[in-house]
Every structure is written in C-alpha cells, then in structure tokens.
Amino acid sequence: MNETKEISALFSLIDDPDEEVFSTVSERIVHYGAGIIPNLENLWENTPSNDIQGRIEMLIHKLQFADLTNDLTEWRDSAYHDLLFGALIVGKFQYPELQTAPVIHEIENIRRNIWLELNSFLTPLEQAHVVSNILYNYYKLKGTETAYLNADDFFLHKVLQGKKGNAISNGILYIILADLLDIPVRAINIPRQFVLAYFGTDTDPLNIHDNPQSKILFYVDATTGHHFTHKEIEQYFKRIAVPPVPSYFKPMSKKRIVQLLLEELSKCFDSFEHEYKKKELLRLADLLDR
Incomplete structure (x- = not known):
C-alpha cells in the first residue's frame, strides 16, 4: 500500500505514551485492512525500540485476525463446507x-497412493485397512496424546510436515481423504473422544434420524488408524458410566468439526501471556454457531 500523509502521521503516533491516543491510532490503522501490513512490517524493521515493535506486532495480529474472521465467516456461509x-x-x-497449495498437493499424493490400492471388490473393513495402512504405515503418520502442550499438533499443515498429530487433526486428515475417495467415514459425538465411524455404503450419514448406531459398521481410532467394534464402544460407555444415547452416534457436521478444532486449540493458550489468543479462538468458534 502506498504510504499516504495520513498513514505516515498515524505511524508517527504509534509510540505515543498516552494509551487513549494509541487506541485511537490503532483503530484507524486497522480500518485500512490487511493491505497496510507490509507498511507495518517495514516500520517494524526500522524501529529500534522493543516496546514499539511489540505495538506494531499487535497491530499486525489484529489485521490478520480480522482477515481470518472474514475468511471463516465466508466459509461458514458457503453452500458446501x-x-x-x-x-x-x-x-x-x-x-x-500459510501457503495452501503445498498442503493440497501433499494430500493429493496420499489420496492417489490409497486409490491405487482400492478396488470395488473390497469389503468396507478391507477398504479401511487400506486407508490406515497407507496413512499410518506407509506414510508413517503418528498419533500423540491430546495434551494441549503443542499447538502445532492441531494444525493440518504441521501434521503433514511432521507426520504427527493428535486424534482431532489426524481424524480430520482421515475424513478429508475418505471424502476424496467416496468412503463413508464420519466423526461422531462420542464423549471425551474424537472417534471416526464407518457407515454402511447404503446409508447417507447426513440424513440419519433414528438409531444412527445401527448404520455404523465399525469404528476407527484416528490416533493410530486401528479399527474397533460396537462391543468395544459399549465397554467404553460402561467404563465412563455414561448411557450411549443415539445422539452420540450421529455424524458431526463439517462446521461442528472445525468449531471443535478451534475450541480444543484454544486450550493450548491458557497462560496469561497468550490469553488473548484463547479469547480470539473462542470468538472464532462462536462464529460457527450462527
């Protein structure tokens, strides 16, 4: 963005010690939108004061967050999530x-490797074995405990780079690949877990109204790719002393999955220093309720 007289004047006031003045200046700078970020980055590089650099960094973050909010709102309002x-x-x-093209390319490579091993004669369980074998054995994807110590475990591009993620991020990758391959795998609402369910091929997972569990053939642990049975799910419900009501077996919408990802990611930012990030992530999650 060309630096106008107004932008130069605003930049000259970023170091004003009066918080009220700085707040007014900040609002005006943010009003310019993401196009002003390169100007701010140039100002940061030519500013010797750590305190002023901190103010500039926060302004850049506000602009990026506003852009992100717009992107998520557009995604929420789109016909297909x-x-x-x-x-x-x-x-x-x-x-x-983040550059999205390398991520899309990497996922396409994995999809193609799985597709080459699939054929119309395989049973659903054999199909799932192929997906898990390529993803967790050939591709070497590893699962980690969801401990909220490393935010990178929640980011899809970082999972692909490091071949390591938690149940949610690995599960999202699994669902994306299953969708691309027309395999009916969906995340379901099992308490305290992120579990994938393989639905019968004669069932539309998005239009199940009665007894959704009866439409599920088996389950997949997204952390490891291992498959497990209805009996094992029943044992889990007994262990946590929760009745297995039908709503727990209903597929999550894509919107709800992203909302859950945001909510879980926010738990990585519990420190006072990063509390603003936690609040922002929860604001983004709230957007998906509308």
Whole structure:
C-alpha cells in the first residue's frame, strides 16, 4: 500500500505514551485492512525500540485476525463446507503466511497412493485397512496424546510436515481423504473422544434420524488408524458410566468439526501471556454457531 500523509502521521503516533491516543491510532490503522501490513512490517524493521515493535506486532495480529474472521465467516456461509479449507483457515490463525497449495498437493499424493490400492471388490473393513495402512504405515503418520502442550499438533499443515498429530487433526486428515475417495467415514459425538465411524455404503450419514448406531459398521481410532467394534464402544460407555444415547452416534457436521478444532486449540493458550489468543479462538468458534 502506498504510504499516504495520513498513514505516515498515524505511524508517527504509534509510540505515543498516552494509551487513549494509541487506541485511537490503532483503530484507524486497522480500518485500512490487511493491505497496510507490509507498511507495518517495514516500520517494524526500522524501529529500534522493543516496546514499539511489540505495538506494531499487535497491530499486525489484529489485521490478520480480522482477515481470518472474514475468511471463516465466508466459509461458514458457503453452500458446501469443505473440511480441508476449514482446517487450513484454522492453521492461518498461528501461521498467517500459510501457503495452501503445498498442503493440497501433499494430500493429493496420499489420496492417489490409497486409490491405487482400492478396488470395488473390497469389503468396507478391507477398504479401511487400506486407508490406515497407507496413512499410518506407509506414510508413517503418528498419533500423540491430546495434551494441549503443542499447538502445532492441531494444525493440518504441521501434521503433514511432521507426520504427527493428535486424534482431532489426524481424524480430520482421515475424513478429508475418505471424502476424496467416496468412503463413508464420519466423526461422531462420542464423549471425551474424537472417534471416526464407518457407515454402511447404503446409508447417507447426513440424513440419519433414528438409531444412527445401527448404520455404523465399525469404528476407527484416528490416533493410530486401528479399527474397533460396537462391543468395544459399549465397554467404553460402561467404563465412563455414561448411557450411549443415539445422539452420540450421529455424524458431526463439517462446521461442528472445525468449531471443535478451534475450541480444543484454544486450550493450548491458557497462560496469561497468550490469553488473548484463547479469547480470539473462542470468538472464532462462536462464529460457527450462527
């Protein structure tokens, strides 16, 4: 963006010690939108004061967050909620310069490797074995405990780079690949877990109204790719002393999955220093309720 007299004047006031003045200046700068970020970055590089650099960094973050909010709102309001792009929008919260093309290319490579091993004669369980074998054995994807110590475990592009993620991020990758391959795998609402369910091929998972559990053939642990049975799910419900009501077996919408990703990611920012990030992530999650 060309630096006008007004922008130069605003930049000259960034170091004003009066918080009220700085707040007014900040609002005006943010009003310019993301196009002013390169100007701010140039100002940061030519500013010797750490305190002023901190103010500039916060301004850049506000601009990037506003851009991200717009992207998520557009995704929410679109006719089709593409889970891949929803997950990439979340990644841009921490990595605003994220390039999506390499991620899409990497997922296409994995999809193609799986597709080459599939054929119409395979049973659903055999299909799931192929997906898990390529993803977790050939591709070497590893699962980690969801401990909220490393935010990168929640970001799809970081999962692909490091071949390591938690149940949610690995599960999102699994669902994206299953969608691309027309395999009916969906995330379901099992308490305290992110579990994938393989639905019968004669069932539309998005239009199940009665007894959704009866439409599920088996389950997939997204952390490891291992498959498990209805009996094992029943044992889990007994262990946590929760009745297995039908709503727990209903597929989550793509919008709800991204919302859950944002909510869980926010738990990585519990420190006072990063509390603003937690609040922003929860604001983004709230957007998906509308």
